[in-house]
Amino acid sequence: MYPEHHIIKNGHIDRCQVCNSNKLNLILDLGQQPLCDTLLTKEMLDQQETKYPLRMVWCEECSLAQIDYCVDGSVVYHPDYPYRTGITKELVEYQSGISKSLISKYNLKQGDFVVDLGSNDGTLLTGFKDHGMKVLGVEPTNIAKIANQHGVETVQKFFTLKTANEIKNKHGEASLILATNMFAHMATIGEVVSGIEILLKDDGVFVFENHYLLDVIQGGQFDTIYHEHLRTYSLKSLVKLFSYYNFTITDVERGSRYGGNIRVHITKGKNKPVSENVTAMLNLEEKSGLYKLETYMKFADRVKKAKKDFMSFIIKMKEDGKTIVANSCPGRSVTLLNYYGVNPDLIPYIAEQPTSLKLGMFLPGKHIPVVNNEILIKEQPDYVILLAWHYAESIMEQLRARGLKSTFVIPLPDLTVVEN
Template identity: 40%
Template sequence: MPCYICGEKKLYKFLSLGQQPPSDAFLRPKDLSKPETTYPLELCLCESCHLVQLNYAVDPEKLFRDYVYNTGSNNSLKKSFANLVNNLVKRFNLSENDLAIDIGSNDGTLLSYYRPHKVKILGIDPSSATKLVLANNIPTIVDFFSRKLSAKVIKKYGQAKIITATNVFAHVKKLDDFVAGVKDLLTDDGIFVSESGYLLDFIEKLQYDSIYHEHLRYYSLKPLEILFKKFGLEIIDTERGSIHGGTIIVYAAKVGKRPIANRVAELIRQEENFGLYKKETFTNFAARVKKNKLALRKLVIEKKSEGKMIVGIGAPAKGNTLLNYCNLGVEYVSYLVEKSRLKIGLYSPGQHIPVVEEKRLFIDQPDYAILLSWNIAQELISKLRRGGYRGKFILPTPKPRII
């Protein structure tokens, strides 16, 4: 498929993780005997605008309508959202007359932090996770965002001073339509804030488990500049975030409406110095991924041959990518422990590993626990030690190690 941003048809495929089911397509017990639908999971580089993207896009209806994730279960994410909202309110002088919209609002966690500031709020999200906002009384449109929907929102609610899209901007299949809708929906002095996994962190920290069908693109700053320019928007500021192993937060506004911070040019220089615009950077990345797979399998197989019990901590999408690519099934990983009630009682896509309540960890005391949500490793280790877990942890990336 062509580049999402510049339309270039000839892309450089540098990594394949094989055929995989969608990483959040957890299975009910009655579905285990049915064949799973799988899709290619391959990364490509556009050598024209330097965007990194998947070369196959799954129908969004199959990925997001029954999305089994709720933001409120992640303490690190809640803290990050609270800080973001507080900064937006102060920096852009938001008041009770302003509308703040969150696209991909999930269970409404981010929007809830506007409440003390009396800002008008609206969520837009197609997934079943929106059921959780009803108890919080957060106004939400249950649908995919599009330019057509943007027009309906303007008619009913007016334009927005702030539009956020955290960990969703890389998921959008119809990217041009999405950005056009955002521009229409913004007030003249409005700000669009996106937060996505950052390509520099992705490469540097070997985050190949962050590759899944929901993540269509892996952003650096230069391609985003090209994208926004097509629609009369420009990047006015940027910063790096720490959640999910490293993100890029981008502030965009209508051209000429806001001053441009020096950090934009500075980050592009950092990207150039790192080699994000060089083909060999991605060839080397692919070689490191294959090396990691072999090392992790060797470690797990070695411990199982010693009669050790191994489980997984968490059942995140990234964990399923890793388990499927490394072919670590229930014969190696006995179960995955979770605190999200949306996943408990289900089975992981691909490997069919059962997802159980977290308390099983403290009862069974397995010898090793793989930290599949390595991005919040310290938070998890501290919590599980307090809970009474006495075994050892395995960190799978960037180099498998026991802690």
């Protein structure tokens, strides 16, 4: 069926989630942290918050980075999970590009069946549907209801072997299965990969996209580490993972999403023709030191320096009487602000776009309020910290266009101050 260790049990993890090795090295301890997408209402502020250990460890056998504590998936992906793809314009355009490129690469025809796992509000599938393909989303949270309202058929379930069989019996085999930004998240690796194997037709393709270990390490991006992200893959670790199943990694691409991502193409069946991109990326990983412990130790030092620089800057500006606020509240901001120890007396609010599901809520752990970003234009604070720093250019452009005169602060990979 699938290896027993490909179901990650809740609680402390003492072995590699991919290869089951116990050769794990602690890289970074970010302390006890709340779940990043469990935002708080005003009524919840007085209640005890649950926090869990957040530590990054690295496997020296297969070069997977992972966290060493698994929170129950039904707690992490609670029904009111507040993330919607269709809200960010860049993401909508980007996902439309994914559908076009895959339709062309795999010569997909009208009527071909395309399934998206963790399909959110159905944004990605819309591109395939518009080209005449039969589509189905699988999404465990209430956001599935939004997709169905928008005409993208979506089942509100976790993807398991059982779900895969139900879909296959009802709709037939899929030509293409997608997973953007979810394949590093699930504890049920074995269920998901075996389910994909069942649902795909022979020579069908599974394409997934996630943040990429080389970018995380080279970019000092410790804020991609949170409880949703159980794993941060190197290509080496993915080759190992799929070696347990009837699949071949046939192609791989790098992109700039999430501060640097990897898109992996996996074909059903063994010994399929492999693109030279795969060998090239494995060589690059080795050359970049991704298989050596010292690389990770340097990364940890850089993270600690970024924290020190950030806190020194904010405290000095506060002492000088400057006003400092933050903009954007992505999941990663929770890791950053909780690890740095930033309270509302240092940053009084985080501004979000008017369509955000997070407005009126409070940041887990630090209780900083999330407010409509119109306030930035009205108040013109001295400094605006960009917590979605991986989209800094487009955010600065948008806010300037709306008349914001503030100086921008980009916290990572190294603290940067951008005069307006």
